[in-house]
Amino acid sequence: MASICNDPNGTRRILFVAPDGKRKTIRLGKISKRNCEAVKHRVELLLSAKITCHALDGDTARWVAALEPPLAKKLAKVGLIEDREKQERALLGQFLTEYVAKRINVKPATREVWSQPIRNLKEFFGENRVLDTITEGDAEDFKLHLIGTGLASTTIHKRLQFCRTFFGNAKKRKLIPENPFENVNHKAIGVKDRQRFITREDTERLLEVCDPTWRVIVALARYGGLRCPSEVLSLRWQDVYLPKCRMIVRSPKTENHGKDRREIPIFPELFPILRDAQEIAPDGAIYVIGGNYRDKANTPQGWRNINLRTQFERIIDRAGLTPWPRLFQNLRSSRETELLADQHSIHVVADWLGNTPSIAIKHYLQVTEEDFQRAIKGSKRDAQSGAQVAQKTTQHRHAGVRSNSQESPLKRDTEATSAKRCETQPVATKDFSGGQGIRTLNRLPGT
Structure with a gap:
């Protein structure tokens, strides 16, 4: 060249x-x-x-x-590199502001989440820090700064992940030679540590102390597997088909990925609750969850839990239960785990809940007490079966040392069974001259 x-x-x-x-x-x-x-x-x-x-x-x-x-x-x-004298060196604050403004394909909630690591970066490095002067060592110091602020491990993990995205874009635009955050990571607490399986018994205790609106909210999250608040508060009566036991769930979270809605069954546990809610719904009601919950939750910055979490904690306390991590997501996680335990295929369950099998395995599926009980029962059956086999083997071994003149009962039973199974039966055979002939064959039934 x-x-x-x-x-x-x-x-x-x-x-x-x-x-x-x-x-x-x-x-x-x-x-x-x-x-x-x-x-x-x-x-x-x-x-x-x-x-x-x-x-x-x-x-x-x-x-x-x-x-x-x-x-x-x-x-x-000769045009092989940019002229350093003409090239303006990008500043951190300006780059981050422009990056967020250009990302018109993300939701306001995502921009809101991005604002947190962006604030951290500006505070640590300064808005006027030249972008290409930030080294991998500086990125490592930034991670230690986040740890020193007392943030949770999962939060630090996510913010460093966003920093890799920001600086990765700067590298694509040739503003920096390499991504300083590429190899800077922080181990997050596993999702499994924050998972809780909410049993049907506990769910019924919750429903007993709920008012009609909260009965529907809890039931849609636990028995329908809907995301709360976005999918629960977006459910419309026109999308609920009680006679067909099906409903359309609109999903604001996944609409940018071409999956703005999905069809799911109205499960038996959910049917009577939706039926009762429909009977008491005012004429002309559009959304299943009435009141001003939706107006407060659907803000310009994205979906917010508003006071749903606080109110739900009060309901949990009235039911005599202890609040668990990720209140609404663990209701949804429990439902997905339960549906798989009911022998539904994972791709079917993932389609109903609006995620993928890989996401379901990583973030939703749980090991329950019923899994342990089934394993224990299976082990007991295996142990009993093994004992019976060992007993029969011992008996047969003892029978083998008797006098050869005495016929073995096992051999006699086997011969008798074989003689009984081998019967004379008429079998239709094909006549190659074009007709059907009948001949008698000795065969085993079923062959």
């Missing part, structure tokens, strides 16, 4: 053909052949990235960033 030209006066040049088809020359002056070949190699890598529109590899990007101004200017002149 590139070649070296040695001039008579001892200077060297690198020749190559640019993507526009024009021949370009980089005059290196009097340098060693070894150094010239090293520059030629980098020129070929830069040229390849230009032709294929791919980002530079990390090593080449670092080489470009460390270039002395004279050589950098020569490479910029």
Whole structure:
């Protein structure tokens, strides 16, 4: 792709053909052949990235960033790199503001979540920090800063994940040579540590102390597996078909992924609660959950729990139960676990609850007490079966030492059974002349 030209006066040049088809020359002056070949190699890598529109590899990007101004200017002149004098170095605050503004494909709730790590970055580095001066060591210090603020491990894990996304975008735009957060991680507390299976008995205790509105909210989350508040408060009466035992669930969370709704069965546990709610619903009611819950929860910044969590904790306390982590999500998680225990296929259950099998396994499915009980019962049956086999084997071994003149009962029973099973039965056979013939064969029944 590139070649070296040695001039008579001892200077060297690198020749190559640019993507526009024009021949370009980089005059290196009097340098060693070894150094010239090293520059030629980098020129070929830069040229390849230009032709294929791919980002530079990390090593080449670092080489470009460390270039002395004279050589950098020569490479910029032939169009292989950006002119440092013309290129404006991006500032952290400005970049983050522009990044959020450009992401028109995300929901307001996502922007709200992003605001937290963005605030942390601006506070730690300063808004006027030049983006390409942030190193991997700086990113590691930022992680330690988050740990020092007392944030939960899961929160730190998520915020570092967002930082990788931000700086990964900066790398794609060639504002930085490499992502300083690429290898900076923090172990999050496992989802399993925050999972709780809400039993049917506890659910019924909750429903007994609920008013009519909260009976529907709890039932939709626990027996319908709906996300709360977004899906529960978005459910419309026109989407509930009680005669067919089906309903349409509108999902604001997944609509950007082409899955704005899904159809699910109205499960037997949910049917009477929806039927009773429909009977007392005012004329012209649009949403299943009335009142002003939806207006308060569906804010310009996205769906909020408003006072749902606080009110639900009061209901849990009235039912004599102890609040569990992730109040509403564990209701949904319990339902998905329960449906799989009822022998529904995982792809069917995932479709009903609006997630994927991999997400269901990682974030929702739980090991319940019933799983242990079934395993214990199965172990007892296996143990009893093994004991019976051992007993029969011992009996047969003792029978084998008797006198050979006495016929073995096992052999006699086997012969009798074989003789009984082998019966003479008429069998229809095909007559190859075109008719049907009947012949008698000795065969075992069922063959």
